Amino acid sequence: MISVIGLNHKTADIEVREKLAFSGPKLEEGLKGLSSLPGVKEVFVISTCNRVEIYLHSTITSPLKDTVSTQVIRFLSEFHSIHEELLKKSLYILHDTEAIRHLFRVASSLDSMVIGEPQILGQVKEAFEFALGLKTTGPIINTLVKKAISAAKRVRTETRIAENAVSISYAAVELAKKIFEDLSTKTFMLLGAGEMAELAARHLISNGVKSVTVANRTYERGCELAKEFNGRAIRFEDFPKELIHTDIVICSTGAPNYIVTKADMQEVLKERRQKPVFLIDISVPRNIDPAINELDNVYLYDIDDLQGVVDSNILERKKEAEKAEKIINEEVEKFQKWLSSLDSVPTIIALRKRAENIKEAELRDFFNRFPDIDEKKKKAIIQLASTIVNKLLHPPTAALKEDSENRETLIATIKRLYSLNDEEE
Amino acid sequence: MATILFEIALTFYFAGAIVSIVELWLGSKATSKPVIYIAIAGFVFHTFSIILRYIQGGYLPITNLHEASSFYAWSVLLLFFFLELRYKLGLLGCFIMPLVFILMLSSSMLPRELKPLDPILRSYWLPIHTILAFLGNAAFALSFVIGIMYLIQEHYLKSKHPSGLFAKLPSLQSLDEINYRLITIGFPLLSLAIITGAVWSETVFGTYWRWDPKETWSLITWFIYALLLHARLVSGWRGKRAAILSIIGFSTVLFTFFGVSLIMKTYHAFK
Numbered sequence: 001m002i003s004v005i006g007l008n009h010k011t012a013d014i015e016v017r018e019k020l021a022f023s024g025p026k027l028e029e030g031l032k033g034l035s036s037l038p039g040v041k042e043v044f045v046i047s048t049c050n051r052v053e054i055y056l057h058s059t060i061t062s063p064l065k066d067t068v069s070t071q072v073i074r075f076l077s078e079f080h081s082i083h084e085e086l087l088k089k090s091l092y093i094l095h096d097t098e099a100i101r102h103l104f105r106v107a108s109s110l111d112s113m114v115i116g117e118p119q120i121l122g123q124v125k126e127a128f129e130f131a132l133g134l135k136t137t138g139p140i141i142n143t144l145v146k147k148a149i150s151a152a153k154r155v156r157t158e159t160r161i162a163e164n165a166v167s168i169s170y171a172a173v174e175l176a177k178k179i180f181e182d183l184s185t186k187t188f189m190l191l192g193a194g195e196m197a198e199l200a201a202r203h204l205i206s207n208g209v210k211s212v213t214v215a216n217r218t219y220e221r222g223c224e225l226a227k228e229f230n231g232r233a234i235r236f237e238d239f240p241k242e243l244i245h246t247d248i249v250i251c252s253t254g255a256p257n258y259i260v261t262k263a264d265m266q267e268v269l270k271e272r273r274q275k276p277v278f279l280i281d282i283s284v285p286r287n288i289d290p291a292i293n294e295l296d297n298v299y300l301y302d303i304d305d306l307q308g309v310v311d312s313n314i315l316e317r318k319k320e321a322e323k324a325e326k327i328i329n330e331e332v333e334k335f336q337k338w339l340s341s342l343d344s345v346p347t348i349i350a351l352r353k354r355a356e357n358i359k360e361a362e363l364r365d366f367f368n369r370f371p372d373i374d375e376k377k378k379k380a381i382i383q384l385a386s387t388i389v390n391k392l393l394h395p396p397t398a399a400l401k402e403d404s405e406n407r408e409t410l411i412a413t414i415k416r417l418y419s420l421n422d423e424e425e
Numbered sequence: 426m427a428t429i430l431f432e433i434a435l436t437f438y439f440a441g442a443i444v445s446i447v448e449l450w451l452g453s454k455a456t457s458k459p460v461i462y463i464a465i466a467g468f469v470f471h472t473f474s475i476i477l478r479y480i481q482g483g484y485l486p487i488t489n490l491h492e493a494s495s496f497y498a499w500s501v502l503l504l505f506f507f508l509e510l511r512y513k514l515g516l517l518g519c520f521i522m523p524l525v526f527i528l529m530l531s532s533s534m535l536p537r538e539l540k541p542l543d544p545i546l547r548s549y550w551l552p553i554h555t556i557l558a559f560l561g562n563a564a565f566a567l568s569f570v571i572g573i574m575y576l577i578q579e580h581y582l583k584s585k586h587p588s589g590l591f592a593k594l595p596s597l598q599s600l601d602e603i604n605y606r607l608i609t610i611g612f613p614l615l616s617l618a619i620i621t622g623a624v625w626s627e628t629v630f631g632t633y634w635r636w637d638p639k640e641t642w643s644l645i646t647w648f649i650y651a652l653l654l655h656a657r658l659v660s661g662w663r664g665k666r667a668a669i670l671s672i673i674g675f676s677t678v679l680f681t682f683f684g685v686s687l688i689m690k691t692y693h694a695f696k
Binding site: 274 | 453454578581582583585586587588591592594595596597598599602660661662663664665666
């Protein structure tokens with residue numbers, strides 16, 4: 001049975017998540033501890049800042065599923081020294097189809113805080129590879145993760161879940177790229193400072209912007225920032241002159257009024273010979289006269305405009321998420337088909353069917369060649385053939401029925417040896 | 426045979442125009458890939474139909490309006506392929522294909538008979554003058570389409586609600602720059618076409634300029650594009666204004682091409 005026991009940003013506070021995190025050497029220790037629990041055959045752990053999840057494949061069957069969770073919860077509570085009751089409140093426990101679907105959704109970033117964020121897939125891969133290195137996984141988990149990754153890739157390519165910016169600073173970069181073709185040839189000025197302005201500046205720089213100017217009311221602070229961005233600082237009073245040479249401006253000062261008016265901007269545009277300007281005003285109250293947006297070749301976005309872009313992108317992602325769920329359903333179904341094909345009963349049936357087919361074909365052939373054989377002898381020959389088939393098939397059948405420890409390996413081997421896969425298709 | 430090839434090309438262009446409209450209607454999921462494949466297929470048949478007609482007639486098939494608008498559609502596509510190879514402007518294919526289809530459709534509705542070439546036109550100036558004019562006009566057609574794309578993209582950015590085609594359309598800067606480049610290609614070609622036309626006129630009629638309506642309207646077109654280039658170089662008219670001017674410029678191109686030929690009396694009538 002496949003199970004997942006875990007918590008995420010929706011079910012647990014940061015305090016609980018922190019306590020449960022498998023960081024550094026704890027991960028190795030934890031994986032080893034978990035894999036030695038009775039009945040547990042394969043295990044891997046995803047531990048990120050938003051979630052801690054333990055995926056298990058155990059020999060325990062569905063009717064006894066609670067024994068898995070009790071064991072794991074006890075282990076976690078001892079390992080991380082957290083009270084069991086506290087854990088139980090934040091944990092979700094899923095089995096079989098639900099557990100499989102959960103991993104597929106996590107890998108596809110449908111379960112993330114920001115739907116469609118790209119990091120989680122890498123984190124899943126990393127978590128799995130770590131467990132693989134420690135040999136705590138086996139054929140079931142290996143295939144499960146492989147399928148989860150390919151489901152995530154399908155979601156990525158077949159839906160537009162990760163396409164649009166869902167943070168203000170990314171939205172600003174996205175807009176800049178649609179105004180200017182190549183950001184690396186553009187000049188950028190940071191007017192004022194502030195956490196969000198600096199973040200947006202960093203995003204612009206990491207997207208290629210090279211020429212950076214910082215104008216801050218406190219010149220020293222401006223110098224610090226300029227150093228960090230590999231740019232130059234100017235005195236705040238000098239910014240209007242600098243505007244003429246600036247393509248992108250992020251403005252965030254504490255000024256109570258407009259520091260750039262429409263008339264100012266008209267003058268600047270004339271000087272620039274109408275070269276386009278992208279103004280991002282994230283100050284509240286606004287520092288750039290909104291009427292400037294009416295001018296040609298100026299694109300002015302204030303904080304609400306950017307938030308509007310982000311909101312509609314988030315809405316778009318939610319719509320795409322519905323499509324993604326359909327893909328997930330298909331992939332879960334496929335995986336379950338594979339899983340149930342590992343069951344011993346269908347393998348035994350397929351094996352017998354294959355042997356019977358060979359036997360009957362050979363007998364028919366034989367009787368056609370020697371039509372004179374009388375009924376009595378015919379019966380004896382059929383009997384002989386059946387006995388040989390049965391005796392040959394007995395050991396593999398018995399092994400399939402009895403050896404639950406290595407069942408998956410056995411099934412795979414038998415399928416390969418008797419080429420049973422081809423017959424099913 | 427040339428007619429059959431022409432019809433096949435027309436059918437491909439029709440399909441291309443329909444697919445283009447569907448793609449554009451899809452908004453953020455639009456792509457011009459299928460359109461480009463359809464255009465290439467149509468273009469191959471179209472090229473053969475022009476070659477065959479050239480062989481049958483013995484002269485470049487651009488002397489009647491049917492041939493001329495078919496050749497115009499062909500030149501626009503040819504230039505589009507060059508542009509696509511060089512710049513890969515997202516969705517340009519979806520915008521250009523309806524125009525190519527309309528040109529081809531007008532061609533298909535005009536009389537097609539192959540007549541012996543008017544003795545006045547029997548000159549090496551015919552291919553030189555006309556090819557220059559057609560390539561110039563093809564550049565203007567593309568600049569018109571790119572101007573429209575610019576206005577749409579600009580609208581998305583100005584309205585603060587970038588959605589629909591926004592993500593798939595090229596940046597304003599590349600649309601503006603390529604538009605400018607196309608006009609700097611189209612304008613000298615048009616100028617040369619006018620000059621070669623004048624020289625040819627002198628050899629046939631003994632006068633460089635006869636104020637034929639076609640000549641007059643070509644001159645008007647020339648002035649509009651000259652104004653556009655001048656305004657851009659001197660007062661930095663770019664972006665939206667340049668896009669609008671390139672749209673106005675192309676409407677005079679179309680009028681010179683169809684309007685003058687059909688409505689006014691001109692020896693340029695493609696008859």
